[in-house]
Amino acid sequence: MAAPHAKQSLRVWLRMLRATTIIEKRIRGYLKAEFDSTLPRFDVLSALDRETGPITMSALTDHLLVSNGNLTGLVNRLVEDGLISREIDPEDRRVQHVVLTPEGRRAFREMADKHEALVDSLFAAMSDEDMATLLDLTTTLNSALQNGARPAEDA
């Protein structure tokens, strides 16, 4: 009676995909409506907010799962908007360090608060225990995917 693992995998995958798609769409709509911003922008700000100081573009790319070419445009627009600042490394002029401006940090905090509240409301139906289990399982899954994904890694 038990489904073979493969069929089960497919079912789980489709449900995960559906759930994340719906959630993403909500977040996207929310960011646009409230902040006239986008998810990729939010991700960049979020990655920078986690840092204690300026980091390089390459380091930022790694945190984001976004290709480096892509990042350039995002950062350009965020710099224009005054949310992040950029400065050339004096020791190596190829490198630039980006960091949140005070306004960027303020803006991000505001977005992040609402974002957290929104996400939480979307998970409201899940009990604390369910959430703990889900966190466990997704953590396991991520580890497996990460290992399977990158043949070699240094960090």
Place this chain on the structure above:
Amino acid sequence: MAAPHAKQSLRVWLRMLRATTIIEKRIRGYLKAEFDSTLPRFDVLSALDRETGPITMSALTDHLLVSNGNLTGLVNRLVEDGLISREIDPEDRRVQHVVLTPEGRRAFREMADKHEALVDSLFAAMSDEDMATLLDLTTTLNSALQNGARPAEDA
């Protein structure tokens, strides 16, 4: 010591997002390499394969979580490729019904088999029990999202 629900939600969400992003990326790469196709195309075929007969564009959109504007282009290309066919509703000329062609069904089956195997390999690290739990939780989550999402629904 327990994290408040909101923080927990955020953590879970980020892990889910990361996992699905990685998986999506793999599937995308695979479809492109093996079938010179894309995930959205696969999704359309998949949705049609589940149907017993022709369905309208709107119905298709609902199944897909893809914006309707997007669907037009996808369907156009799939029709060109001979994988699906399209015909105008004689009773309401705004409406069109789309359905898999025999070739489309054959092509989809082939992709689906490989797709299933790939997905399963990505979930290989999870035990049968984990998968059952994960299926449960994602099902609950989806129901909640669906209800919260649409104020009214008839089906």
Place this chain on the structure above:
DNA sequence: CCGATTTGTTTTAAACTTAAAGTACCTTGC
């Protein structure tokens, strides 16, 4: 019947995505 609204689908504009090529800078080995 005829305008007004609703509904089904398509088009559009702007943002994002990627891979690959390009640019500028640094480093190394003579």
Place this chain on the structure above:
DNA sequence: GCAAGGTACTTTAAGTTTAAAACAAATCGG
């Protein structure tokens, strides 16, 4: 020093994505 090669980032080209506006057909109210 200076050519050769490597590194950090940007640009490009081609394509996808989305929300929203536009369009077209049907239906409704007078």
